[in-house]
Amino acid sequence: MSSSDTENGVSFEIDSETELILENLDRFIEQEIRPLEADLDDVLENPRVGHEDNGRLTDDYLAAIETVRKKSADAGFYAMNMPAEVGGSGVSNVTWYRAITHVFSKGLGLNEHVLAGPEGPKPLLLLADEDQRETYVEPVVRGEKSTAFAQTEPVAGSDSPAMETTAEKDGDEWILNGQKQWITNAPYADFAQVFARTTPQEEAGRYGGITCFIVERDKWELGSFNNTPAAVGMQAELRFDDVRLPADRVLGDVGKAFYAAMDFLSLGRLELGAQAVGLADYVLDRATEYAREREAFDRPIGDFQQISSQIARGRAKQYAADSSGLRCAWKMDQDESVVEDTSIFKWFATQTYWEAADSAVQIHGGNGLSEDYGFMEHLNYARLLRIVEGTDELQLNTIAKQHGLLESQ
Numbered sequence: 001m002s003s004s005d006t007e008n009g010v011s012f013e014i015d016s017e018t019e020l021i022l023e024n025l026d027r028f029i030e031q032e033i034r035p036l037e038a039d040l041d042d043v044l045e046n047p048r049v050g051h052e053d054n055g056r057l058t059d060d061y062l063a064a065i066e067t068v069r070k071k072s073a074d075a076g077f078y079a080m081n082m083p084a085e086v087g088g089s090g091v092s093n094v095t096w097y098r099a100i101t102h103v104f105s106k107g108l109g110l111n112e113h114v115l116a117g118p119e120g121p122k123p124l125l126l127l128a129d130e131d132q133r134e135t136y137v138e139p140v141v142r143g144e145k146s147t148a149f150a151q152t153e154p155v156a157g158s159d160s161p162a163m164e165t166t167a168e169k170d171g172d173e174w175i176l177n178g179q180k181q182w183i184t185n186a187p188y189a190d191f192a193q194v195f196a197r198t199t200p201q202e203e204a205g206r207y208g209g210i211t212c213f214i215v216e217r218d219k220w221e222l223g224s225f226n227n228t229p230a231a232v233g234m235q236a237e238l239r240f241d242d243v244r245l246p247a248d249r250v251l252g253d254v255g256k257a258f259y260a261a262m263d264f265l266s267l268g269r270l271e272l273g274a275q276a277v278g279l280a281d282y283v284l285d286r287a288t289e290y291a292r293e294r295e296a297f298d299r300p301i302g303d304f305q306q307i308s309s310q311i312a313r314g315r316a317k318q319y320a321a322d323s324s325g326l327r328c329a330w331k332m333d334q335d336e337s338v339v340e341d342t343s344i345f346k347w348f349a350t351q352t353y354w355e356a357a358d359s360a361v362q363i364h365g366g367n368g369l370s371e372d373y374g375f376m377e378h379l380n381y382a383r384l385l386r387i388v389e390g391t392d393e394l395q396l397n398t399i400a401k402q403h404g405l406l407e408s409q
């Protein structure tokens, strides 16, 4: 029975197609990714080695990421959730969810790039017309090009409709002005999906009047890197100074981009939560192993209840988060509304990973703080996941609103 089969109610059984994908992913990671990681040993073990002074990834590191992306696309994994008409395999959300948790349960490293993240195709790109699909979307699905989703600005993050970037019509062209920040993959993207206000809020309303443009790399000026300990070299500012864009660079309908982006929020939350579920599994496995081996006061530290209960609590939450993620993915496959579900899931899964990473640091004692063990990288990454794709507070607001609270916001 398929895990999204409704005939006999919900099934948590892994269907044979997904099982095969997960087995093939294991083989792919062992045969293709591990040798690349071995070549990049220093970079992966010491983050300072893989970056230039401003944070930019070194050419070797970047080339390895591009190789992973291309090989994964050739093997049919990279954007397998995209529909067949743009070159994907159209796998279900349940399968995509399971693939992400599976890949991330192997930890952080080059495997992070096996399945399309923010640099890859997202459903917003399916609004592309035929020419745009051929030039921009299909090469991204094939792993040949990469993109960036550019919404956040210095003045507008959670409150993104307050954006100040504008695009004005001038004959057949648009003139784009403004600045974006924290844009993932901005330093390396071939093109970006840039959100700009094309009609003032007073006329179009708060969520109307925002248009998405496909902007090629040679049209923007790259500003400072927005480095964080967990993702050095991955985010940066983009500046647009009187950039002229032909009319065929509008993605989707003029003035409707905000609504379109809202339609796809749930998938982003599912994907990030899936990463958190996989990574919580990874750090808990490693903490358990250490608790069994490390001895203090003549016994393994796992024999101390204060240590074992940290792992048990983490396991209970990771189990609950995983069940919640599967339920969200299944409901998405049934085309049911998941506004509240994916906020619950993203909030809970990322909190769970954060707590599990903190326990892993604690259980490893001094080694937990050491760069050699990598747990501080997890703690930083977990912290990051609680900000992106809607902060903790925004997820809780969404949940509260579904119950008739916060109506004035």
Ligand SMILES: Cc1cc2nc3c(=O)[nH]c(=O)nc-3n(C[C@H](O)[C@H](O)[C@H](O)COP(=O)(O)OP(=O)(O)OC[C@H]3O[C@@H](n4cnc5c(N)ncnc54)[C@H](O)[C@@H]3O)c2cc1C
Residues within 6 Å of the ligand: 118, 148, 149, 150, 151, 152, 156, 157, 158, 159, 181, 182, 183, 184, 185, 228, 231, 235, 384, 387, 388, 389, 390, 391, 392, 393, 394, 397, 409
């Ligand atoms: C590593 C990283 C990668 C990113 N990648 C991208 C990207 O690819 N593309 C992109 O467009 N953006 C990206 N962002 C930006 C990200 O989406 C924003 O940082 C996020 O939405 C929060 O916005 P902000 O940082 O402006 O914080 P603010 O919106 O200023 O929020 C500050 C604090 O106020 C709280 N707050 C705000 N409003 C409310 C409210 N109504 N109720 C309660 N609390 C509230 C927030 O929860 C937060 O705690 C990225 C950010 C990071 C750190």
